[in-house]
Amino acid sequence: MRAVLCKEWGPPERLVVEDVPAPEPGEGQVRVAVHACSVNFPDTLIIENKYQFKPDRPFSPGSDIAGVVTAVGPGVSGFSNGDKVMGMISWGGFAEEAVCDAGRLAPLPEGVDLDVAAAFPMVYGTSYHALMDRGELKAGETVLVLGAAGGVGLAAVEIAKAAGAKVIAAASTEDKLAVCKAHGADQLLNYSEGDLRKRLKEICPEGPDVIYDPVGGDLAEPAFRSIGWRGRHLVVGFAGGEIPKIPLNLCLLKNAALVGVFWGAYLAKEPQSFRKDMQTLVGWLREGKIKPLISERYSLGEAPQAIRALADRKATGKIIVEPQR
Secondary structure (H helix, E strand, O other): OEEEEEOOOOOHHHOEEEEOOOOOOOOOEEEEEEEEEEEOHHHHHHOOOOOOOOOOOOEOOOOEEEEEEEEEOOOOOOOOOOOEEEEEOOOOOOEOEEEEEHHHEEEOOOOOOHHHHHOOHHHHHHHHHHHHHHOOOOOOOEEEEOOOOOHHHHHHHHHHHHOOOEEEEEEOOHHHHHHHHHOOOOEEEEOOOOOHHHHHHHHOOOOOOEEEEOOOHHHHHHHHHOOOOOOEEEEOOOOOOOOOOOOOHHHHHHOOEEEEOOHHHHHHHOHHHHHHHHHHHHHHHHHOOOOOOEEEEEEHHHHHHHHHHHHOOOOOOEEEEEOOO
């Protein structure tokens, strides 16, 4: 089979595509012919040895997969060859076949396409865990979403709306903000123009109740300074490239909280909660409350370009790699 391989740490351009043996499923595992695997921000980090999880080389990046079962390992029930499935793996998705723990695999929901299923678990799982669990979001509250046109950002916009919140979508271009508006955002803020705090004051004088922040960098502190009383600032990631240093006295002044969101660890430590989250999200997907936006599709050989597009923050919504074409 063909696979995208990281043989040396570095940017996407150092990845190679080679023929390798198909993986054999072990105890409690299932092998899947990968029809779609989405690109996520951790893919840009893991190949440069900058992510929390550090696989041995060579390995294939890629974690959100959807496809067809081709082999079932010992001790697995509920899956058979030919089943259409969706799942989460730590890495290995940018390949024609991948092995997944059965506990991280689910039957493809009826009426859901494979590419949509691959665009779903990480970004919607992260955003649901962040907003509903860590952020304790309530209907009627106001949410500021930074980086709102990206994968997790757009998912956060949709989830917040489905939960009955008012959403302020913040992004860097008018085109990206138009996408956010189409996915339910109530107010739009272009943070490449003017002062972020001043614009937020105009839009939301009392300050947002929840800030969803996958960007970090120089946006984090002005956003947190604008937060409302008892607000929750969700630290989701640092796509801006810099980990901000926020003065802790700001927490005191607003009785506000900085809240960490590490979905990968949540997935491992609280699998039952994760499965409950997925049940809710799949229900919302079927009801049309949420709908992943797939903006670009790449072949397996084009996976390095797909990762580069995400790393350069050129993507809107989700990018999909299709290993079978």
